Amino acid sequence: MKKCLICTTPVMFLKFKCQDGHVCKTCYEKVSLNFSQTIKTKTKEELIAIHQEQSQSSAVDNFEISRKINQLVLFDDANKQFCLPNHMKYSGETLQPEFYPFTAIKACRIEEHQILKEDKDKSKKLGTIKVVLNLNDGQAITRNIWLIPKPIQIDNRTYQTMMSLAQKVMEELNQTKEGVPTC
Ligand SMILES: [Zn+2]
Structure with a gap:
């Protein structure tokens, strides 16, 4: 066919x-x-x-915001679409705001990268955090949402705050994806 x-x-x-x-x-x-x-x-x-x-x-x-996670992701539940504002700070590249239907969400995961930094007699653990979003809206697209783009100490409060924000983004996007009937 x-x-x-x-x-x-x-x-x-x-x-x-x-x-x-x-x-x-x-x-x-x-x-x-x-x-x-x-x-x-x-x-x-x-x-x-x-x-x-x-x-x-x-x-x-047509976009009407019904939910949002900071300035990272905006949801329009009535029209079943979401917006990635793509602020330079979080996307790490120059992009226009993008709009996708909920059905475009294919996968979403957190990527954490940790390194050990030897400093004189003590060593510190540093890390970066990003949410990786796989989309398909006619073609496959990958978008990164950088919560911690440059390595900082992982016992830093900011690191922990950003990690829980990353989890929230991942959970909400995955729930939004599961709410979509697949055919
Ligand atoms: Zn068609």
Whole structure:
């Protein structure tokens, strides 16, 4: 059976041809900019890019915050989407705020990296903490949320605070993911 190149749902009668295959009606509506453009000569990559752009702009207009974890993740439970504000401080790279449906969450885990620092006669344990989020919204994406980007002592209070924040982020994202019926 043919599948939509963008969202991979099976397409049957109502399908729209592009250069690399077909897209479903829902996706076609977006990539044709509300049926105002043809897609016949467009490639899969081009369509996925347009689709993301369109999804982002409609998500920005519709986003209503129902929950949030500091400035790290914002949730919109009514519209089943979340936002990564991607503040430079936490993302470690220059990114625009991003919006994803709950269904895009594939996995979420904490990555801690600890090193032992020998200092004269005593040694200290230093560490970094980040939350790694695997997403799939038409294509696989990985995002890091850095809670402790530069190594600090792990018995430091900040380290412990950030670790519990990381756990909260991971738990809420995983619960949000499990709340989504999979098909
Ligand atoms: Zn589709």
